[in-house]
Amino acid sequence: MSKEQQFLHLLQQHRNILYKVSRMYMDTAQDQEDLVQEITFQLWKSYCAFEGKSEFSTWMYRVALNTALTYFKKEKRKVDQISLTGAIDKSEDDHHSAVAEERLDYFYKAVQDLTKVEKALIFLFLEGHSHREIALNLGISEGNARVKLNRTKEKLQNIIKKNGYEF
Amino acid sequence: MNFDEIKKQWDQQAGDLVQVRPASLQKTQSILETIRKNFKRELIYTSIALIFLLTIPFYEDFHEVIVIVYYLIILQVVLITISHFKNIHRITRIDRNPYILNSKENLQQVYYELKYTIELQRRMIFFMAPLSTMIYFILIGRENAMQWFSNYYHFTDTLDKNPWFFVWNLLGLATFLAFVMYRSSVQIEKRYGTPLTEIKSVLEDIEE
Secondary structure (H helix, E strand, O other): OOHHHHHHHHHHHOHHHHHHHHHHHOOOHHHHHHHHHHHHHHHHHHHOOOOOOOOHHHHHHHHHHHHHHOOOOOOOOOOOOOOHHHHOOOOOOOHHHHHHHHHHHHHHHHHOOOOHHHHHHHHHHHOOOOHHHHHHHHOOOHHHHHHHHHHHHHHHHHHHHHOOOOO | OOHHHHHHHHHOOOOOOOOOOHHHHOOOOOHHHHHHHHHHHHHHHHHHHHHHHHHHHHHOOOOHHHHHHHHHHHHHHHHHHHHHHHHHHHHHHOOOOOOOOOHHHHHHHHHHHHHHHHHHHHHHHHHHHHHHHHHHHHHHHHHHHHHHHHHHHOHHHHHHHOHHHHHHHHHHHHHHHHHHHHHHHHHHHHHHHHHHHHHHHHHHHHHO
């Protein structure tokens, strides 16, 4: 297996990270696709330096977030509100799943009102990172990470309340 | 909002809709890659412009002294341009690895690389201002260029006989310089200004 194939295989296994980061940072399908492409490019570019000392996913989190934080979406693009999830056909029988999906949609919509750093905090928190790991990833102190995360969670709750959706 | 509920659903996201394409390994839109692309484009345009400037004395009827002065100016332009492109090239050669750096360090590096590029571009405008003045005299003045130089050389005489010469000439020069500098500044701002402001804002957000 060539290095490129090996890389694409690993990426395929961890594509949920690409999906989550792109949905956190971009609100339209086209912008999400562009961000996925940009992260993929940056991952491939630095893949040679990845020595396997850490988990592939750990490495991927860092590159993906660093790319998202310095990425700017194209201007003057025709707004297409359909996100990557828009393509999913929801079965009527699967009511529970539909409610869960809707809840997640509201969450992603509310997240769009957060700053780039706040999005990173929430992302790492939901991925199960500890305050220490969040601090290490972002380059801030552990105390600062805790304070920032609490403030961001509060802000997110207020946005969701303001948008008229409570869960 | 219950974050535990959200987390449960968050973990269930499979990302099946994400298409990992081999073509994605070649394409990029990042600001540092844009600098690289712009660098190549600027290098081509500048080379074409310099070739054009070098040929002007062949089909314009310049005084021989003016031709020498003209080529000396062009030589300066070439030397400054080489130095400028060498500096930009140095930035584009920096091999960044977003894995090694944490987010704050990565942002700081992108910010300072971008800021350095902008400063280099701005400095280039100011370097070019005196040279633009000479080019104004030679290209706008054309067959009168020698007379214009002479008028400035015999300043008091010209002031007595034709004071309006200075008014119109300096007004023309000021307009020419203002246009060149304004256009260049707008171009720099358009290319790098907005990303720099946005990165600065993210950096402030992470630092506070």
